[in-house]
Amino acid sequence: MLDVVIANGKAVLPSGAEAADIGVAGGKIVAIGAPGALAAIGAKRTVDATGQIVIPGGIDPHVHCRWPMPTPGQTQHNLTDGPDVVSKAALFGGTTTILDFALVDGDNTVQQAIERRQKEWAGDCACDYAFHVMVQGKLDWAVPDQIAEAVQAGHATVKMFTTDITPSRKGRMVPFGSIMEVLTVLAKAGGLAAIHAEDNDLVMHMYEKLTREGRTSFHNMAEVHTTLSEDLAFNRVIRLAANIPGCALYMLHTSAATGVKAIATARNDGVPIYGETLHQYLMYSAEDYKRPNGQIYHTYPSLKFAEDHAALWDGTDHGAIQTVATDEICCPLKFKLQGNKIDDTTGGNAGVEPRVSLMYTETVEKRGYDLTQFVNLVSTNAAKIMGMYPRKGALAIGSDADIVLLDTRKRHLVKAEEMHEADYSPWEGRDLACWPSMTLLRGKIAVDNGAFTGALSDGQHLSRKVPDDIRSRPAV
Numbered sequence: 001m002l003d004v005v006i007a008n009g010k011a012v013l014p015s016g017a018e019a020a021d022i023g024v025a026g027g028k029i030v031a032i033g034a035p036g037a038l039a040a041i042g043a044k045r046t047v048d049a050t051g052q053i054v055i056p057g058g059i060d061p062h063v064h065c066r067w068p069m070p071t072p073g074q075t076q077h078n079l080t081d082g083p084d085v086v087s088k089a090a091l092f093g094g095t096t097t098i099l100d101f102a103l104v105d106g107d108n109t110v111q112q113a114i115e116r117r118q119k120e121w122a123g124d125c126a127c128d129y130a131f132h133v134m135v136q137g138k139l140d141w142a143v144p145d146q147i148a149e150a151v152q153a154g155h156a157t158v159k160m161f162t163t164d165i166t167p168s169r170k171g172r173m174v175p176f177g178s179i180m181e182v183l184t185v186l187a188k189a190g191g192l193a194a195i196h197a198e199d200n201d202l203v204m205h206m207y208e209k210l211t212r213e214g215r216t217s218f219h220n221m222a223e224v225h226t227t228l229s230e231d232l233a234f235n236r237v238i239r240l241a242a243n244i245p246g247c248a249l250y251m252l253h254t255s256a257a258t259g260v261k262a263i264a265t266a267r268n269d270g271v272p273i274y275g276e277t278l279h280q281y282l283m284y285s286a287e288d289y290k291r292p293n294g295q296i297y298h299t300y301p302s303l304k305f306a307e308d309h310a311a312l313w314d315g316t317d318h319g320a321i322q323t324v325a326t327d328e329i330c331c332p333l334k335f336k337l338q339g340n341k342i343d344d345t346t347g348g349n350a351g352v353e354p355r356v357s358l359m360y361t362e363t364v365e366k367r368g369y370d371l372t373q374f375v376n377l378v379s380t381n382a383a384k385i386m387g388m389y390p391r392k393g394a395l396a397i398g399s400d401a402d403i404v405l406l407d408t409r410k411r412h413l414v415k416a417e418e419m420h421e422a423d424y425s426p427w428e429g430r431d432l433a434c435w436p437s438m439t440l441l442r443g444k445i446a447v448d449n450g451a452f453t454g455a456l457s458d459g460q461h462l463s464r465k466v467p468d469d470i471r472s473r474p475a476v
């Protein structure tokens with residue numbers, strides 16, 4: 001007897017999309033067969049997915065829950081919403097796994113930072129989750145050994161900034177020597193580096209220049225966080241990594257054609273490097289800063305230009321871009337708008353809920369991508385690169401039964417008031433070609449036709465190990 005059968009849908013299997021029934025028991029996918037083939041086994045519940053597309057649960061590899069936001073004029077920082085809010089929004093939108101960050105700050109060791117974050121999340125997250133370790137500033141000589149230990153313990157990725165981002169965020173940048181030490185230890189220990197790459201010299205120079213010229217409004221963000229900065233910084237990190245045997249890179253929130261080109265060129269040379277972009281960067285440009293409440297489109301580094309859109313989309317189709325994340329910063333509109341200068345505007349965006357359906361609309365419906373390409377961008381590639389595949393990111397026997405039914409029979413208009421994250425959405429009014437009718441997390445129905453049926457105690461922390469083929473060549 002099966003727990004659940006998802007019947008009569010078009011399932012996006014690792015071998016491609018086909019009409020298939022999926023049988024679930026004990027939280028895992030245990031049977032896949034032609035429509036009707038599993039009926040003989042029997043199931044406690046059969047869900048009719050006629051006319052719907054069945055995909056593995058979405059994976060958002062880049063979110064920030066309960067994260068400090070710059071608060072102009074105040075020393076106390078506001079925090080973004082916690083995993084209790086973001087994980088539910090994720091499930092409503094068809095995402096079953098989110099990757100956040102464990103920041104190593106103060107005198108904390110890497111292990112203490114991870115433990116603190118795990119304590120904070122346990123029982124407070126309705127979907128599955130993991131953390132990238134995040135280190136900042138000049139690193140103590142003990143940190144590389146701690147990173148090696150963390151990788152062995154299943155925390156396979158480390159995030160570093162090559163820039164302070166803004167003058168008021170000073171302290172984020174990891175000096176290049178420290179980056180070299182971390183890349184070296186990750187290469188040996190079997191981890192992966194996730195890099196926020198901008199050229200700090202150029203960025204800080206432009207802050208000074210625009211401040212001097214009295215042009216500090218956030219509208220000028222793309223003049224500070226430039227395509228040239230992305231070009232220089234991506235290539236500098238890539239050259240460093242290419243000189244460290246076994247070093248693999250994941251480039252966070254690629255925003256410019258220059259970044260896409262740097263990744264593509266390195267991949268052609270055999271460097272194990274992967275590109276992430278954000279749906280924000282694929283669909284909004286620096287022109288959107290001029291719209292009312294223009295900050296809601298912003299995330300760091302910055303929105304760019306039409307030619308960058310073209311290159312980013314091309315990257316999603318030709319392999320330089322593997323994942324589409326959100327850089328989720330879930331907060332009320334009043335917090336998102338409180339900064340309006342190049343130095344104090346909040347980054348990130350509220351987008352975890354519409355991400356999967358938005359990407360379906362933009363890739364499959366508008367650009368003719370096949371269903372496998374779409375699923376790769378919102379789920380499978382992140383599972384592979386971040387060391388969770390095939391437990392996550394696949395409709396396959398033995399995989400976790402993280403299953404989403406995308407209902408393409410009716411269109412869906414994005415309205416913040418109907419969603420479950422912020423009180424605004426940068427995607428307000430978007431006409432989407434689908435919306436999830438059901439989300440299962442490890443076999444449990446977490447969202448059923450717009451009703452939340454999960455629990456904050458459902459989410460599990462995922463231990464991750466990046467496979468050797470991902471780390472030795474551009475494997476996806």
Ligand SMILES: [Zn+2]
Nearest residue numbers: 062064327328
């Ligand atoms: Zn981020």
